[in-house]
Amino acid sequence: MRLEKDSLGEKEIPSGVYYGIQTLRAVENFPVSGRTERTELIYAYVTVKKAAVITNMKLGSLDNERGEAILKAADDVLHGKLADQFPVDLYQSGAGTSFNMNINEVLANRALEILNRNKGEYDYLSPNDHVNASQSSNDTFPTASHIAIIKESDKLYKTLINLGGSFKSKGKQLSDTPKSGRTHLMDAMPVTLGDEFIAYGNAIIRAAKEIHEKRNNLLEVAIGGTATGTGVNTPVFYRDNVVKKLAELTSLDLIPAKDSLEALQSRSQISNLSGALRELAHDLIRISNDLRLMGSGPTSGFAEINLPPVQPGSSIMPGKFNPVMAECLNMISFQIIGNDTTVSLAAQAGQFELNVMTPIMTSNILDSISFLNNYLPIFQTKCVEGITANNDRLKTIAEMNPSFATVLSPKIGYIKAAELVKQAMGSKKSIRDIVVIRGILSEEEADELLDLKTISKNLYTKE
Incomplete structure (x- = not known):
């Protein structure tokens, strides 16, 4: 075990894990669904962290030694490593602070390992001060959500x-x-x-x-909005630079x-x-x-x-x-x-x-x-x-459809057409048979006017 401390006190953390004390608190506080965040969101979030680290190094808010180590840690995650180090439940603290800190702690501890230091040496490389520099859960979670x-x-x-x-x-x-x-x-x-x-x-x-x-x-x-959208604790020109870098990393506009x-x-x-x-x-x-x-x-x-x-x-x-x-x-x-x-x-x-x-x-x-x-x-x-x-079933049902009388309405009127429907339903005959029997149409006229394929075709279908 290793001992870690946060603003609430101290906790023992299994020495082999890369997450830290705030992740452990979240696991203890929110044993809800047994489901953790989707890989798509993890990758999107880690990509946000990469963009922030690169921008902070460019603008002088983060030294290259720590920054490069965090970037290597981020690439490890993006290449499928450390996949079991994100145990925070889907149902968690509001705004995703628990998940943001889970990401921060994993990247910090892996970066410390890359620098040949011990996990938990946050006085040298901190989840909050370095991995989370110029960021807040307020702006990073919505951004990662959009990307995913x-x-x-x-x-x-x-x-x-x-x-x-x-x-x-x-x-x-x-x-x-x-x-x-x-x-x-x-x-x-x-x-x-x-x-x-x-x-x-x-x-x-x-x-x-x-x-x-x-x-x-x-x-x-x-x-770039950080806490409450104020942009507090970001260097000058940070927002435009971090969005530009994030667009480059994600290939999104x-x-x-x-x-x-x-x-x-x-x-x-x-x-x-x-x-x-x-x-x-x-x-x-x-x-x-x-x-x-x-x-x-x-x-x-x-x-x-x-x-x-x-x-x-x-x-x-x-x-x-x-x-x-x-x-x-x-x-x-x-x-x-x-x-x-x-x-x-x-x-x-x-x-x-x-x-x-x-x-x-x-x-x-x-x-x-x-x-x-x-x-x-x-x-x-x-x-x-x-x-x-x-086909046979479709043809049989369609030919007996009394709505065929609709095409006769312009010729004989709605009321007479309705009478034909009633007669067809009562006699179990088709509309075509009824109009021929009653002499309303000849066999040839009925075949032409009541042609099933012509009537059923959607005249407005454009292909």
Whole structure:
């Protein structure tokens, strides 16, 4: 064991660990979820530390010996070392002070080791005075959060564009497959299965673009604001220099916050991105439910499409296959909506100069993005790309659709067309058969006016 001291007193720390007394206090104070911060946030935070150290050395606020050792320690973490040295729970002290100090202590103790000194020799290289120089949890946690969320959002953008493209490709394959349209879950004008799938793809691509737009707002970062946005304890020209260095290290077009106080008070930029994820989840739920309904059966449901069987569906009923891929996507989407509820509550929970709820906001958003990045490519390959149409079933249902009478309204009027619908429903005959039987149209006229493929095609689909 080694003995460390902070402003509350002394504690024994296991000699082999790189974290220190403030991390240990956080572990003891917050044994909540058993989950620690995501690797994406750790890397983003360590990158913020690197930018600060380089800037402090450049501006004379940190000597090169200590600075270079901290940079080597940071690179160790960024290369996957010391991954088990960040034990602070996701649910922790407000503003992420515990996690910031966890980062500071690990980098300080590893830097001391690089300098052939003992862990805990903070009188020579301090987590607060050197690793945290010109910084505060107030400005570093929001900055690291923005970077982590931006990078994961960029992966999600590609994931969503691919998924949307897959739906549209499937739509092109099914472009000549008419089906009964439905509104209010009741028969409506026929469409094509292809146009339906193209619409799904367009909705996902639209959501991807909305998320990307919200992502761009996160390029404005709070670093340099330190405590309460005042910039206290930073050298002259620090903010512009540290943001420039951070942009270089992350390959992102980062800019300093226009208003440092607002950047610490408000979490609206993060909340807005979470809202865009929620809207995506709404569309994914809707699409998943459509797929489940169209694939329901095989004897007692819609049975219009075949969803690829990926595993047995029952432990007791032989030969049963369930729409498990769509079910899983539903559950993921429900969780994203729940995560956004947490984010929205946290966004309005800040007081005065700081919103201290940033850790839970960041955690929930990174979770949501990770779920989607992990699962959507599997959903694309194991579900969307393998969907096939039950053409005979689709054709039979579509031809019996009484909404065909809609195209007769301009010719015979709405009331007479409604009477045809009533007669067709009562006699179990198609609208085409009724208009021919009643002499309203000849066989040839009925074939031309009530052609299923012509009626069902979306005239406004542009490819």
